[in-house]
Amino acid sequence: MIVTTIDLYEGTIGHSYKYNSQYYLKFKTETIETSAYQYESGRATTVDIKTVIRLQGDNDTPVVEESEMVKKYAYDTQNKLASTLITTPTSSVLSTFKNGVIASTITKNTDGKVIMDVQYDDNGKAKTQKSSNYLYEYTYDTRGNMLSVKFTQDGKPNYLQEFTYDDHVNPETHIPRIFKGIPESVETVRTSNGVNNMTSEKSTSYVGGPTYDQKFIYAYRADGLPESWAPLPDGSGYTMNTTFRYKCQ
Structure with a gap:
């Protein structure tokens, strides 16, 4: 591939x-x-x-x-994915699975020291990600869209990100992710997360960093899929616009 x-x-x-x-x-x-x-x-x-x-x-x-x-897959007696192990010249990443769903990911350096620990919920969504001096905590809605990210550094709150979504299908969920013989999703060109489309992103800083509340506007096709989206101008001077093209089947 x-x-x-x-x-x-x-x-x-x-x-x-x-x-x-x-x-x-x-x-x-x-x-x-x-x-x-x-x-x-x-x-x-x-x-x-x-x-x-x-x-x-x-x-x-x-x-x-x-x-x-190099990435190696291991399976349990029920032929479900049990673990994956990624090795590089500088680190190793061990992921464990429960009933075929990812449960944890531990990253270590060449000395065997844990440098990152990620824990997941029963749906395979990351709950926490922690290292020596920082912690990320994630929450989701019932559809699987990420609602918030709380970042704590050295035991003190650093910032909080909050997100909202529309009721339309995120078109990037239609990009194939399951391939024959590969026991986990393979992300190729997908750039956004969520079952639905993000309509706002709010960031609150607790340490004097940037605080913003960005809104996104969408144009939809007759079938409900987005035709394009763009952030509302925020005075930064940056512009961005995303358009979608679909292939009929």
């Missing part, structure tokens, strides 16, 4: 892109992730993942970054 993602940044004099302590008016990132799967009895057992990132600012010489990792 080969997934290619290209990000293009078009800046202005007052809004440029920073990379490696330099500023660029135009910046391009091309990421190519190649996953080679190995199977036994029709089930994926190992996947070798190679990532090549090509970065270029303005007319500078492109910078190429490469990395590799």
